[in-house]
Amino acid sequence: MEPAVRIASLAKDHAGERALRGISLDIPDPCLFGIIGADGAGKSTLMNILATLTDADSGSVRALGRDLAEEFPAIRKDIGYMPQRFSLYQDLSVGENLDFFADIFGISGKAKADRMDHLLAFAGLQTFKNRRAGLLSGGMKQKLALACTLIHHPKLLLLDEPTVGVDPVARRDFWSMLKSLRADGITLVVSTPYMDEASLCDSLVLLHEGGILAQGPPAQLVAAYPFDLFRVEASPEARVTTLNYPGSQEPPPGFALVYPSGGSLHAAESLTASRRDGAAVTAEATSEIPGVQSEDRFRRLRSAIPQAHTVTRIEPALEDCFFALLSGRMRMGPKLPPDPAPAEAPPGGES
Amino acid sequence: MIARGRLISIARKEMRHIFRDWQTLVVVLVMPVMMMFLYGYALNADAKEIPVLIEMPSPDPETRAVADKIDASQLFAVRGVVATAADPAELFKLHNIKALIRFPPGFARDLRRPGGTRVQVLIDGSDPNLGTIIRNAAEPLLLGATLQVLGVEQPKVLDLRTLVLYNPEQSSALFFVPGLMAVILLMISALLTSVAIAREKELGTMGQLLVSPLRPLEIIVGKIIPYVFLAAVDGLLIMTVGRLAFGVKIAGNPWLLATCSLVYIFTALSIGLLISTLVKRQQHAMFAALGATMMPTVLLSGFIFPVASMPLQLQIVSHLIPATYFLEIVRGIILKGVGIHELWRPLLILSFEGMLLMAIAIRKFKVKL
Numbered sequence: 001m002e003p004a005v006r007i008a009s010l011a012k013d014h015a016g017e018r019a020l021r022g023i024s025l026d027i028p029d030p031c032l033f034g035i036i037g038a039d040g041a042g043k044s045t046l047m048n049i050l051a052t053l054t055d056a057d058s059g060s061v062r063a064l065g066r067d068l069a070e071e072f073p074a075i076r077k078d079i080g081y082m083p084q085r086f087s088l089y090q091d092l093s094v095g096e097n098l099d100f101f102a103d104i105f106g107i108s109g110k111a112k113a114d115r116m117d118h119l120l121a122f123a124g125l126q127t128f129k130n131r132r133a134g135l136l137s138g139g140m141k142q143k144l145a146l147a148c149t150l151i152h153h154p155k156l157l158l159l160d161e162p163t164v165g166v167d168p169v170a171r172r173d174f175w176s177m178l179k180s181l182r183a184d185g186i187t188l189v190v191s192t193p194y195m196d197e198a199s200l201c202d203s204l205v206l207l208h209e210g211g212i213l214a215q216g217p218p219a220q221l222v223a224a225y226p227f228d229l230f231r232v233e234a235s236p237e238a239r240v241t242t243l244n245y246p247g248s249q250e251p252p253p254g255f256a257l258v259y260p261s262g263g264s265l266h267a268a269e270s271l272t273a274s275r276r277d278g279a280a281v282t283a284e285a286t287s288e289i290p291g292v293q294s295e296d297r298f299r300r301l302r303s304a305i306p307q308a309h310t311v312t313r314i315e316p317a318l319e320d321c322f323f324a325l326l327s328g329r330m331r332m333g334p335k336l337p338p339d340p341a342p343a344e345a346p347p348g349g350e351s
Numbered sequence: 352m353i354a355r356g357r358l359i360s361i362a363r364k365e366m367r368h369i370f371r372d373w374q375t376l377v378v379v380l381v382m383p384v385m386m387m388f389l390y391g392y393a394l395n396a397d398a399k400e401i402p403v404l405i406e407m408p409s410p411d412p413e414t415r416a417v418a419d420k421i422d423a424s425q426l427f428a429v430r431g432v433v434a435t436a437a438d439p440a441e442l443f444k445l446h447n448i449k450a451l452i453r454f455p456p457g458f459a460r461d462l463r464r465p466g467g468t469r470v471q472v473l474i475d476g477s478d479p480n481l482g483t484i485i486r487n488a489a490e491p492l493l494l495g496a497t498l499q500v501l502g503v504e505q506p507k508v509l510d511l512r513t514l515v516l517y518n519p520e521q522s523s524a525l526f527f528v529p530g531l532m533a534v535i536l537l538m539i540s541a542l543l544t545s546v547a548i549a550r551e552k553e554l555g556t557m558g559q560l561l562v563s564p565l566r567p568l569e570i571i572v573g574k575i576i577p578y579v580f581l582a583a584v585d586g587l588l589i590m591t592v593g594r595l596a597f598g599v600k601i602a603g604n605p606w607l608l609a610t611c612s613l614v615y616i617f618t619a620l621s622i623g624l625l626i627s628t629l630v631k632r633q634q635h636a637m638f639a640a641l642g643a644t645m646m647p648t649v650l651l652s653g654f655i656f657p658v659a660s661m662p663l664q665l666q667i668v669s670h671l672i673p674a675t676y677f678l679e680i681v682r683g684i685i686l687k688g689v690g691i692h693e694l695w696r697p698l699l700i701l702s703f704e705g706m707l708l709m710a711i712a713i714r715k716f717k718v719k720l
Binding site for chain 2: 052053079104
């Protein structure tokens with residue numbers, strides 16, 4: 001079966017810069033697909049191309065069995081697109097917004113009434129039907145925007161950073177809505193800067209400077225993490241319990257990366273070169289650390305981080321994978337040749 | 352090519368925007384009336400009771416009689432009489448007068464001498480219009496008054512009889528009502544349309560409209576329908592206020608005026624549309640629309656300054672402006688009462704301009720961002 005979206009050697013310049021440098025990607029059908037990456041990595045450019053709002057400079061995209069460049073008027077009927085900014089009419093009510101989008105997609109009569117009722121219930125907005133969209137909370141605005149993009153039963157839903165600026169509870173609600181749409185068989189492509197959201201996706205692609213740094217299901221990415229990871233915490237009695245490690249400072253000997261994470265530091269210890277290289281390296285699952293080596297680690301960490309109090313071995317999360325990937329010290333994918341020399345990227349101290 | 356349902360849904364949405372935004376409503380309904388009253392009073396060129404001072408060193412009966420005649424005229428109001436004006440500039444400042452009329456000593460005596468006498472009139476030239484009026488009026492007034500005092504009949508050589516056609520009372524309302532029609536219809540149509548489309552771009556909703564089965568033509572036509580309606584309402588409003596407050600009657604066929612106005616509105620909308628395809632922000636749209644419509648219309652269409660007295664380059668520009676042709680039509684219908692027979696040429700040019708601009712705007716309207 002053809003994937004929902006097949007992207008081949010897609011390139012696009014944006015404002016004189018290379019926004020996408022020839023990426024190729026398959027998005028299976030159905031799937032909750034995440035696009036992650038820093039600002040300027042090319043997420044929005046890719047989204048705009050998929051939404052048929054921007055033309056690529058080269059390469060091709062097939063979506064839902066059609067060529068995007070040639071058949072965009074037909075494809076637009078099957079796509080739901082939610083732009084980065086809230087883009088509904090703030091001076092219209094919740095019901096009027098839905099009504100308008102139903103009209104322009106040619107949905108009328110009973111079908112429209114049923115669809116609107118269903119979507120209002122789905123978004124939990126029944127009691128707000130007559131409220132102006134501009135007066136809704138950030139989370140509710142996004143739910144309304146999602147409801148409006150669903151009005152015409154799209155087969156492919158494109159959501160560009162839908163939860164930026166939304167409170168955590170509303171974000172969780174929003175993602176459970178996305179999960180239920182996925183269960184209904186819709187393919188969703190979501191870009192997000194949040195790692196907790198990325199881990200909810202079926203599959204991910206990490207964009208960096210217009211290229212693909214890694215792709216695959218979250219579990220597979222985590223499994224490929226090549227380092228032993230430690231959490232370094234300050235003493236709970238210390239005056240300042242939040243540890244920081246300047247990005248300009250080299251990691252301690254034997255460590256590949258040290259970066260702040262939720263008040264403590266994460267320190268990734270390099271393993272042997274043979275384990276670091278190559279595709280799909282699985283991290284050693286041992287939590288037992290031989291005593292001598294362990295003391296050695298403590299000593300090296302302590303001399304670099306004077307406030308270090310407790311060091312605990314932890315399992316890497318998706319976020320740790322991305323720090324490793326972005327630092328250039330973790331490589332993914334069979335297409336990339338293993339890097340013989342360790343890259344001299346600075347430790348990912350900034351987030 | 353156009354689905355009626357989608358067209359109606361866009362027009363209805365646009366109407367909702369308009370009726371929920373009181374600022375737009377003020378611009379549409381209050382501003383035209385306000386402009387009419389402002390122009391109605393500001394453009395009143397009939398000067399009356401201009402304050403003047405008289406210097407009269409020898410207050411003999413003849414000099415007084417001439418001074419009384421000056422005061423009796425509608426044009427001048429004598430604020431006072433001084434014996435000597437050592438510092439005329441000081442008098443201008445002190446008494447806030449526009450002119451100082453200085454009779455010489457022995458005015459009455461010299462009057463009857465062969466060489467005659469001299470009267471000096473000092474004029475405040477800071478308002479050139481008023482200065483010209485005083486200068487033109489002073490000599491005949493003084494001469495007439497003096498001859499009357501002397502009991503001399505003015506010899507009749509030439510009897511000039513002028514008859515003003517089309518606006519016999521020279522009422523300024525008949526002059527500014529057609530002009531305001533041209534300005535306001537253009538502004539409402541061009542400004543509001545361009546801002547309405549730029550707003551969708553600025554808010555990001557244009558992306559949503561484009562990623563839908565809507566065709567560009569449906570978006571464009573759907574969005575401009577409400578503004579055609581609003582502009583038509585404004586046209587009626589201007590004619591009603593003109594009739595009730597300023598006594599302007601339509602000499603010709605009102606239906607012809609309405610039809611021509613719709614053609615003009617169409618042309619104005621295409622200007623607004625063209626602007627909106629070129630800009631991305633509401634503010635840019637506003638400045639572009641004001642620059643492209645208000646200024647040329649007020650200054651170059653013949654509304655205030657006659658086209659014939661402009662330098663050639665500006666005359667060429669003037670003949671590119673839709674308002675120039677619309678003014679010709681409106682003045683023709685309201686003042687002269689002429690019909691389509693006399694007006695087909697400006698009407699044709701207006702329609703052609705509208706269609707050309709609309710075609711360019713639709714071509715330039717981007718289906719993608």
